[in-house]
Amino acid sequence: MPDHFRFSYRGSKGQARASDRWSAADDASTASLGSALLAIAVFASIFFLPIILPTGMAKAWVHWKSDSGEPLKWDRREIEMEARFGGNEGATCLPRAQGVELYEFGPCWEDVVRSAADQFYRTDAGLRINITSLPAKPRCIIGDGTNTITVGDTYCGYAFDDRSIAIAFNRWNFESGVMRESDVVFNTAVTWNSYSGPGRRLSDDTVLFDMHRVAIHEFGHTWGLDHPDEAGQEVAAIMNSTISNIDRLQPDDIEGIMAIYGSEGRPVGAADPPRAMLQAIAPITAEDQSTIRIRCEDERSDCPVFLDCTDQGSGRAFSGTLPDEVPAAGVSVLSSADLMRITGGTPWDKRLTCKLRSPRSISGQVWTRSGNGVLINNTAIAEPSYSEERYIVRLYSIPAPGGVDESNIRVHCPVAIHSDCDDIAIRCWEDDGTLHEGSLETVERGSVEHFQSQRLVELIDHRWQGMGLSCHLVSSFYITAQILTRTGGNALVNNSEVSMH
Ligand SMILES: [Zn+2]
Incomplete structure (x- = not known):
């Protein structure tokens, strides 16, 4: 040159x-x-x-x-x-x-x-x-x-x-x-x-x-x-x-x-760290319908979110900022059409992969209902759990009782613990960040307590809509938990990875 x-x-x-x-x-x-x-x-x-x-x-x-x-x-x-x-x-x-x-x-x-x-x-x-x-x-x-x-x-x-x-x-x-x-x-x-x-x-x-x-x-x-x-x-x-x-x-x-x-007061954007990864979001033209659930893990401050996405087909970049911040401890729900609007209005060809960038702690999931009605969780929760001298098991997107998708929640007290697991607090948030609390009685050492989502309604004294509930099980014991959901197509889906801490 x-x-x-x-x-x-x-x-x-x-x-x-x-x-x-x-x-x-x-x-x-x-x-x-x-x-x-x-x-x-x-x-x-x-x-x-x-x-x-x-x-x-x-x-x-x-x-x-x-x-x-x-x-x-x-x-x-x-x-x-x-x-x-x-x-x-x-x-x-x-x-x-x-x-x-x-x-x-x-x-x-x-x-x-x-x-x-x-x-x-x-x-x-x-x-x-x-x-x-x-x-x-x-x-x-x-x-x-x-x-x-x-x-x-x-x-x-x-x-x-x-x-x-x-x-x-x-x-x-x-x-x-x-x-x-x-x-x-x-x-x-x-x-x-x-x-x-x-x-x-x-x-x-x-x-x-x-x-x-x-x-x-x-x-x-x-x-x-x-x-x-x-x-x-x-x-x-x-x-x-x-x-x-x-x-x-x-x-x-x-x-x-x-x-x-400087960086003070800059908008959320591509320079923010990726906090969660969303995989395989269906385009609006697909028979499959994707629902994206982005949760603000911060209980005190709302979370701004920048979507940094790539089309797996063309490799083309799609990006944009969520128009509203996700409420503290709440969830923002987006369809593929919402995502298309936010990223500039162009449809993607195949499946979209998105990094969720934010200065705060966030998590995200993609739920896809396929043409024959089976609900699939495309994405595990990407944000790692943490403990503050307590074990926190995070359960996301729990289907409400009475819908087509029936959930069974399984809480496991491992045998390695030298006592029963008692005093398990349940803290649940609706999508707008409203907190509902309850507690679970003792789970015996080496056993699994499993209950339907209807029982969760009674435990927290609150009935929610759709998949609009996320819960923490907080315990001084090393507990694990899972949600299994039987969907409308009669397929059984594991909503949550077993959370290990
Ligand atoms: Zn010059």
């Missing part, structure tokens, strides 16, 4: 409106564009304080700074951008319409820039760019108040210099340093594709530029990062001013992003 091409070029819109200022990302040669004086005034304040750790490990990220010394940043973690890659109203999926095949991140340019934007979302800062795909705009997109990603061999009448392959323009509030607009233009004078790894060339030796890494770099400017190498640093960073084999955010870039935005 030739290293003499610049990611972007510094220029100036040449106009300060009200208290907003403009920059274009990069380099020191401002003279060819707009008002050089303004540009110099602005950029003189931009290069500041590269941070170098005394160990010699370069921490070289650089960010822009307002006159009052604040980092230039957005006052939110989610911004909208319009992708305008050409074509008319009817044109979808450029470059497929242009007959170009993208090596990776495609099939459309829009997919490429979305994937690049996701790199920032997957940091702990959770920065999100929502990209809408629209036809080309005939007029200048810089300064129109809309964040735009576009292509051209000029931008608003200015020519790219022959080393510039893309440019990012930012506008921000003069005093507060709050970003107002960011636009990215890719130079169509060079040949684009998208791929990871070392730079590629066509058979005639034409350099094939990877739009994915260039977009990551430009979005780095969008969020407020500048070039560490132009501030005298040597560090592996995608924010370096020249394109290289680095094809994704580097630790230094991420540190820069975290220093500007």
